[in-house]
Amino acid sequence: MIKYAVIIIGGGPAGAMCGIGLQRAGISTCIFDKAAFPRDKLCGGLLTKKTVDMIQHHCPEIKPEEYVVEETNSVAFYYQNEPIIHFSTRIPLYLTERTLLDDSLIKLYRNLGGTVFENETIRAHQIDPGSRTIHLDTGTYHYEVLIGAYGCRSLLARLHSIDPDHSFCVEGTADKVSAEKTVTIYFGHVRSGYGWDFPKKDHSTVGTLEETKGDRISGSFFRDIIKKDMHSIRGALIPSGRKVALKKLRQNVLLVGDAAGFTDPVTGEGIYYALLSGKIAAESVQEAIRNGNEKYLDDYLQKVRTIRKNIRDANFLKKILYHPLVLKHFMHFIRRHRSFALFYVEEMVSQYKYGYKDFLFRYLRRRFIKGERWG
Ligand SMILES: Cc1cc2nc3c(=O)[nH]c(=O)nc-3n(C[C@H](O)[C@H](O)[C@H](O)COP(=O)(O)OP(=O)(O)OC[C@H]3O[C@@H](n4cnc5c(N)ncnc54)[C@H](O)[C@@H]3O)c2cc1C
Structure with a gap:
């Protein structure tokens, strides 16, 4: 033994x-x-x-040099092929293989x-x-x-x-067509999720994250939205968030x-x-x-x-946010409130300073009581 x-x-x-x-x-x-x-x-x-x-x-x-292949401060959100916001974060996002x-x-x-x-x-x-x-x-x-x-x-x-319980991701690589180094997120194409295009050194990683139920529309996302030649498209599971x-x-x-x-x-x-x-x-x-x-x-x-x-x-937030009606209004809100998008990416996603529950309260407090600005 x-x-x-x-x-x-x-x-x-x-x-x-x-x-x-x-x-x-x-x-x-x-x-x-x-x-x-x-x-x-x-x-x-x-x-x-x-x-x-x-x-x-x-x-x-x-x-970090051993595993970080790219670094960027540039983030863009799209909603159904319409550019919503393109901003620069003070805290970089890193990309690895x-x-x-x-x-x-x-x-x-x-x-x-x-x-x-x-x-x-x-x-x-x-x-x-x-x-x-x-x-x-x-x-x-x-x-x-x-x-x-x-x-x-x-x-x-x-x-x-x-x-x-799992959600489903589809991912492939696309040849780099420009020196653009923007982390791009596409909302409104897949059910309860989003599509992404992440820049790497000589290619980009493109994919979708969506609920497993029903027909998957990742194919049309790659064909109609990304419009790049995709290689080695594969699927994999990801936890859905259910306990x-x-x-x-x-x-x-x-x-x-x-x-x-x-x-x-x-x-x-x-x-x-x-x-x-x-x-x-x-x-x-x-x-x-x-x-x-x-x-x-x-x-x-x-x-x-x-x-x-x-x-x-x-x-809980995902269920509300990704409801088609809410998402549409939320995207218009983001377009007008750049500060909110930056706060979310810098303070929550990049640093995890706050949990999802008190995130909104923290934003409102810092933005309107303390008068802080992002972007
Ligand atoms: C398409 C896609 C894109 C993603 N993009 C991101 C992203 O950009 N950023 C991010 O933070 N997260 C991302 N994630 C999530 C991230 O990949 C996972 O959360 C992370 O890999 C979890 O790490 P882990 O160690 O738990 O599992 P894994 O990384 O999956 O490692 C599990 C290991 O277990 C081994 N294994 C499995 N079964 C057995 C077995 N029966 N016996 C022995 N060995 C076994 C596997 O070979 C593997 O090495 C993405 C997920 C997917 C599917």
Whole structure:
């Protein structure tokens, strides 16, 4: 029997960050991943300042130059092909290629003594939660704590009768036709979501995020709106924002990142939450070990309460905001209130200074009582 204190399934940002935190604390871990690194992951690769800051703070060994391929301050919103607003943010938005970002994190994990078992797909029937073991052809692996960091799949969720809910993304790459470096968001084309065009060095990443129900109209979005030659169009799931019943899990089983449903349902941003929840899971494991109890899950749920609450509030807002009538009026409002758009991008999306619930109140207070301006 091969023993690890913690076994992590999935070596994306959530799993790698969790492993990094645990290795630094001297806790033995391994990561199983179905892929071999560097591996690709379908993703727009937009990173916010809070994400880059978190990596810098918790993984100072990784320099931004290793994974940031582009940086821009230029943002444009369109509504049904009509330009709404084009503005410049004081805080840059960063763009990455996931092959680079995820590989940097995995390399650091390895440098800290972590073991990665690549090309190893873990299946539900191989996990025995009672004896805390995973049975593979290569041997039997024993864990005290199991971390599910396997993205939008239902591996451990199925084992515990949890049913995660997903939205759908379609993404492809387009050749760069100009030196334009604008992050462009297209509203009003897909159901409860948006289309995007993110500039990278020699190409752009174009895609849509939409609810899975009904016909998908991503095809017409690429053809009629983007009008660029698209390559390698593929689809992938993303958490919808609906709560995952994490409480149903055993005390020694924690889900992190997409597996836990931790993606902002309004923006689709998930890398930040993946890193954050991975870091928190590592802290919860350390705390339980230090206290000599096995209340891993209780501690973790307590620590991710703010994340879950913010995602719940965002999900509520998404339902209102993406209603076709509301969206139309909201777009006209944004056109007239540039300051609001900038406040949202700079203070909320880039820095996460406020949660969705008190965002509007904070804006009104700072704009009209304190007289601050954005843009
Ligand atoms: C099209 C698209 C665009 C996106 N754009 C952005 C964006 O611009 N910015 C942003 O912040 N977020 C974006 N997201 C969301 C972001 O990609 C995810 O939130 C993030 O990758 C979650 O990280 P994770 O570590 O939880 O999971 P993942 O990154 O999915 O990593 C999971 C890992 O688990 C492995 N794995 C899966 N199943 C098994 C198994 N059974 N056994 C072993 N290993 C397994 C996989 O190989 C993978 O390495 C986008 C998502 C999509 C689909």
